[in-house]
Amino acid sequence: MPLFEGSHNFVINGGIFNDSSTNGLGPLVFLQGHSASGAAHDSEERYPPPSCHPQTRIRTIEHIIVWIRLPRTQRSKSVFWLFAPAGMGKTAIAQTIAEKCEEMGVLAGTFFFHRSNTDRNRASKLVASLALQISTSIPPTRQHIENAIRANPAILTKSLPIQLKKLIIEPVLAVGSIDNDRAIIIDGLDECIGPPTTSQEQEQHQVLELIQTLLSSNLPLIILIFCRPETWITESFNALPVLSGATERFDLYRNSDLDHDVEVFLRSEFSKIATRTKQKPGKRAGKWPADEDIKALISRASGQFIYAATVVRYIGDPWHTPRDRLRNVFSAKVPEGHNPLEGLDNLYLEILGQSQNLEMTREVLACLRECQYMSNFDTLVDLTISKARSCEIVCRWPPHALRGLTSLVQTDGIFQQHSFYHGTFFEFLSSPNRSKQFYTDAASGGLTFLQKMLEYLAFRETSGSSEQILGDGDDGDYSDSDSSSAHSPEISAEGFAAAVWPELWFKYLREASTVPGVLYDAFLSYRFSFNNLPRLYWESRLLDELVLMGLGPHVQRDFHRVQQCLSHLQGEYDRQVKAALGMLDLDDRDFIRGLVDQQLCRPQPVLDGSYRISHDGFLGRMGTHQGLYKLIHSPGLTESGGDEFFLNPEFLAFLATPSRSEGWYRVPDMLPEIASQFHDPNHILEWAPLSQSADEIVQKLKTSFKLKHAQVFASSINTSILRCICYKNVSMALTLMEFFKDRWSGQSERPVLPEHKVLVPVYTAYLSSPSSFYPDTHSSSA
Numbered sequence: 001m002p003l004f005e006g007s008h009n010f011v012i013n014g015g016i017f018n019d020s021s022t023n024g025l026g027p028l029v030f031l032q033g034h035s036a037s038g039a040a041h042d043s044e045e046r047y048p049p050p051s052c053h054p055q056t057r058i059r060t061i062e063h064i065i066v067w068i069r070l071p072r073t074q075r076s077k078s079v080f081w082l083f084a085p086a087g088m089g090k091t092a093i094a095q096t097i098a099e100k101c102e103e104m105g106v107l108a109g110t111f112f113f114h115r116s117n118t119d120r121n122r123a124s125k126l127v128a129s130l131a132l133q134i135s136t137s138i139p140p141t142r143q144h145i146e147n148a149i150r151a152n153p154a155i156l157t158k159s160l161p162i163q164l165k166k167l168i169i170e171p172v173l174a175v176g177s178i179d180n181d182r183a184i185i186i187d188g189l190d191e192c193i194g195p196p197t198t199s200q201e202q203e204q205h206q207v208l209e210l211i212q213t214l215l216s217s218n219l220p221l222i223i224l225i226f227c228r229p230e231t232w233i234t235e236s237f238n239a240l241p242v243l244s245g246a247t248e249r250f251d252l253y254r255n256s257d258l259d260h261d262v263e264v265f266l267r268s269e270f271s272k273i274a275t276r277t278k279q280k281p282g283k284r285a286g287k288w289p290a291d292e293d294i295k296a297l298i299s300r301a302s303g304q305f306i307y308a309a310t311v312v313r314y315i316g317d318p319w320h321t322p323r324d325r326l327r328n329v330f331s332a333k334v335p336e337g338h339n340p341l342e343g344l345d346n347l348y349l350e351i352l353g354q355s356q357n358l359e360m361t362r363e364v365l366a367c368l369r370e371c372q373y374m375s376n377f378d379t380l381v382d383l384t385i386s387k388a389r390s391c392e393i394v395c396r397w398p399p400h401a402l403r404g405l406t407s408l409v410q411t412d413g414i415f416q417q418h419s420f421y422h423g424t425f426f427e428f429l430s431s432p433n434r435s436k437q438f439y440t441d442a443a444s445g446g447l448t449f450l451q452k453m454l455e456y457l458a459f460r461e462t463s464g465s466s467e468q469i470l471g472d473g474d475d476g477d478y479s480d481s482d483s484s485s486a487h488s489p490e491i492s493a494e495g496f497a498a499a500v501w502p503e504l505w506f507k508y509l510r511e512a513s514t515v516p517g518v519l520y521d522a523f524l525s526y527r528f529s530f531n532n533l534p535r536l537y538w539e540s541r542l543l544d545e546l547v548l549m550g551l552g553p554h555v556q557r558d559f560h561r562v563q564q565c566l567s568h569l570q571g572e573y574d575r576q577v578k579a580a581l582g583m584l585d586l587d588d589r590d591f592i593r594g595l596v597d598q599q600l601c602r603p604q605p606v607l608d609g610s611y612r613i614s615h616d617g618f619l620g621r622m623g624t625h626q627g628l629y630k631l632i633h634s635p636g637l638t639e640s641g642g643d644e645f646f647l648n649p650e651f652l653a654f655l656a657t658p659s660r661s662e663g664w665y666r667v668p669d670m671l672p673e674i675a676s677q678f679h680d681p682n683h684i685l686e687w688a689p690l691s692q693s694a695d696e697i698v699q700k701l702k703t704s705f706k707l708k709h710a711q712v713f714a715s716s717i718n719t720s721i722l723r724c725i726c727y728k729n730v731s732m733a734l735t736l737m738e739f740f741k742d743r744w745s746g747q748s749e750r751p752v753l754p755e756h757k758v759l760v761p762v763y764t765a766y767l768s769s770p771s772s773f774y775p776d777t778h779s780s781s782a
Contacts, residue, residue, distance in 0.1 A: 027146035028135060031167075034156040035129040036119035041098035041110040041185070050092040053268065056261040057093055060252065064097055067248065068106065068222065072181055077248040078215060078222050081237070083229040084252035085421040086347055086407040087306030093252075094187035094226040101183045108182035108221060109133030115191040115350070122194045123207050127160055130184060131167035138182060144171035164210055169217045178220040186211075189227035190407070200354075201232040208236045212243040228407035253421065258303030265305065266294055269312040273322050289326060296330065302422040310343040344424060345434050352438050354404050362438055364401050366445025367391045367452070368409060368419040369429050374500065384492045386410055387419045393493035395452040396459075415496070446508040447519060453497040453504070454522035460494050461527045498529075502546065509550035510758055520561045528572040530631055542649050542686055543569050548722045549715065553758040555725055556765055559773050563726055573631070573650060574660050580628035581664060588622060592632075596655060599647050618645045649686055656690065681705045685716045689723035694735040701739060718759055725762075730770045737763055 038045030052061065060082075067080055084090050091112065101107035109130040114120040135142040148166045149155060155166050186207070194203030211223055227233060229251075237244050270289055301307040315325040329340045339345060355361040371387040385393075388402055388411045402411055408425055410417050420426055432439040509515060547569055548555075551562045584592065595613070613621070619629060634648035654661050681704050688697045705713075717740060724733035766773060 027149040035132045036125040039111045039120045049095045052092045052096040053265045055264050060256050079247040080224045082226045082250045087304040089305035090226045098185050108137050108184050110185040113188035113191040127163040140175035141171040144174045172219050181220050181222045185224045187226040205236045212240045231403045262301045262308050273316045304422050314340045362440050366440040367449045372419045372426050386413045390493045390496040394456045394497045450504040451519045451522045453501040458525040505550040544723050545719045552722045577631045613645045682716050685720035694732045
């Protein structure tokens with residue numbers, strides 16, 4: 001304030017006087033010294049600012065402008081929160097809205113946060129900056145703001161709530177009514193990280209508390225906030241009742257023409273590049289860029305304007321040829337010496353760099369990367385939650401595991417959506433050169449994910465909370481469980497794990513150099529529920545194949561562990577089928593034995609009725625034993641296409657093995673009888689490991705197996721040989737190897753073994769020395 005303001009009737013002679021209240025500056029100049037001048041929408045520091053490309057974001061901008069123009073009496077909310085994942089162009093939209101508000105004469109002030117600028121990455125200068133702008137945009141407030149500074153020059157050292165009250169709330173209230181509400185625009189709240197002594201969550205929460213205070217003061221102001229939907233920001237909105245109730249939320253990712261806008265931008269910018277560099281379509285080269293190239297870029301952008309802008313900036317470099325640079329963008333390898341997507345990668349690294357736990361973040365990203373394009377399991381189980389939430393439950397991550405990733409990861413929504421908002425982030429994580437310390441190779445990540453799934457399923461079983469969660473497709477779901485439980489996140493996650501783990505088992509174990517001991521332990525701790533094991537993995541084949549398709553290459557090194565896995569899975573099946581059989585009365589037992597006789601083409605016992613029966617017929621006859629139906633039926637169709645009931649191979653193997661079926665062991669000659677009934681190479685190979693008649697099996701193969709069958713039966717051949725090895729049926733294993741070796745001799749292409757190259761060393765070692773596989777026992781046929 002000026003010295004002696006309001007004084008009169010006195011004279012001072014001589015002396016030097018200094019006005020130190022504002023350091024000799026006018027109040028607004030003094031205020032400017034405490035503001036972040038570069039945070040305004042029209043600041044020199046931000047010039048040229050990012051703004052929306054013409055003809056893009058039209059729907060979004062129109063929606064916001066309509067909201068701003070609403071009369072106060074018709075606007076139910078006074079805060080507009082636009083949120084979107086990283087790189088979606090939020091700042092450009094905020095800039096465009098600010099410019100339009102200024103043209104309309106309704107702009108009160110703007111503040112654009114920026115993570116790397118110390119003036120703009122904290123809340124300390126927010127109030128002063130907005131007050132300075134309001135003094136100009138709402139001129140009647142100027143005097144009141146100046147008076148507040150003169151009355152207390154130390155106001156700018158006070159807490160932000162006090163600054164807000166004295167420099168904005170009281171001055172605006174003092175001017176009385178204003179015809180139209182004025183807009184305050186705050187962009188990049190997620191980049192308000194605060195000083196080192198404060199967490200970004202606290203700093204951003206403080207900003208939202210200030211906004212709630214403005215709302216509570218009933219000012220003629222509306223506030224627009226643009227930022228990423230970080231977990232803690234959403235939590236802050238929800239925790240502030242006045243703010244939450246007054247906020248209209250707008251999800252840019254869900255509510256805009258993403259692909260169209262990116263296409264408009266790319267075509268416009270490429271046209272400028274083509275004109276500037278004189279790119280002329282040639283007869284051979286074709287139009288540049290080709291439509292398919294534009295479409296590919298649009299697909300890769302996934303609505304990310306930062307991706308499109310980065311690509312355009314890279315291709316438009318005047319020191320290089322645009323055609324070559326475009327080829328580099330599509331190249332699978334990053335060109336030596338430069339990265340076309342460096343700007344995008346830096347954004348990803350910046351976001352990931354906020355992680356407090358590197359190992360946890362790597363695990364999360366590896367699991368979600370594996371899930372990115374999974375979508376075919378929704379037919380097996382009712383997946384009601386997102387991939388991220390499914391993984392969070394299955395892997396039992398702590399609550400903070402996904403907290404800092406919500407601008408990259410789709411944490412909410414449905415399972416059919418991708419894990420990540422943008423395909424470019426998946427590509428980023430798949431490249432060790434680009435993702436640097438956050439990279440995990442696919443095999444390591446896949447095995448970790450597999451281990452977590454098995455451990456979770458074991459946990460659900462032992463805790464007594466596991467339920468039947470996989471439906472039966474066209475055959476119907478015969479579960480007696482309450483269908484409402486299917487919508488529980490835990491049930492949905494359990495279904496996800498039960499459906500997916502066999503895929504990971506096949507995908508990664510075969511190629512793994514070693515199998516971690518913890519993975520064997522996880523498998524052996526899971527008491528398998530065959531209601532919850534996808535039927536496609538076992539109902540038409542023997543359970544051994546499920547184990548050996550993954551562990552086959554490790555039979556020599558981990559023979560005992562592989563045997564343990566085989567015994568464990570068989571034992572779980574035997575336990576459950578015995579329990580189901582034990583619940584049958586005498587008539588039902590005779591009925592099941594009749595089905596066995598019928599399938600083996602034995603003379604029918606003298607019982608009423610035929611044992612040729614459909615699935616529905618079986619369920620009609622055995623309706624109270626639906627659990628048994630799931631354990632013993634096979635979905636195969638008859639040659640005529642009829643839906644005839646068949647017993648699955650595992651149940652027949654159970655009946656044919658005395659040590660497994662005990663009282664249900666049918667007759668001593670069952671194995672030869674089964675072998676004599678099947679002329680299909682696939683069935684012969686299924687029963688070969690249980691037979692001691694190697695010569696008889698080979699004779700059947702000679703008459704039924706043709707070289708053209710090799711591709712079709714590749715998996716059965718390999719599984720049969722591996723089963724012989726694991727059952728210590730040495731003579732049968734060697735006989736089968738020699739048989740197929742002879743069949744392939746002289747062929748320019750061997751169609752079976754090369755399909756599973758990882759098994760070649762196993763077979764070679766076994767042919768050389770079978771006993772080396774059984775160090776603790778004598779190698780003889782079992």
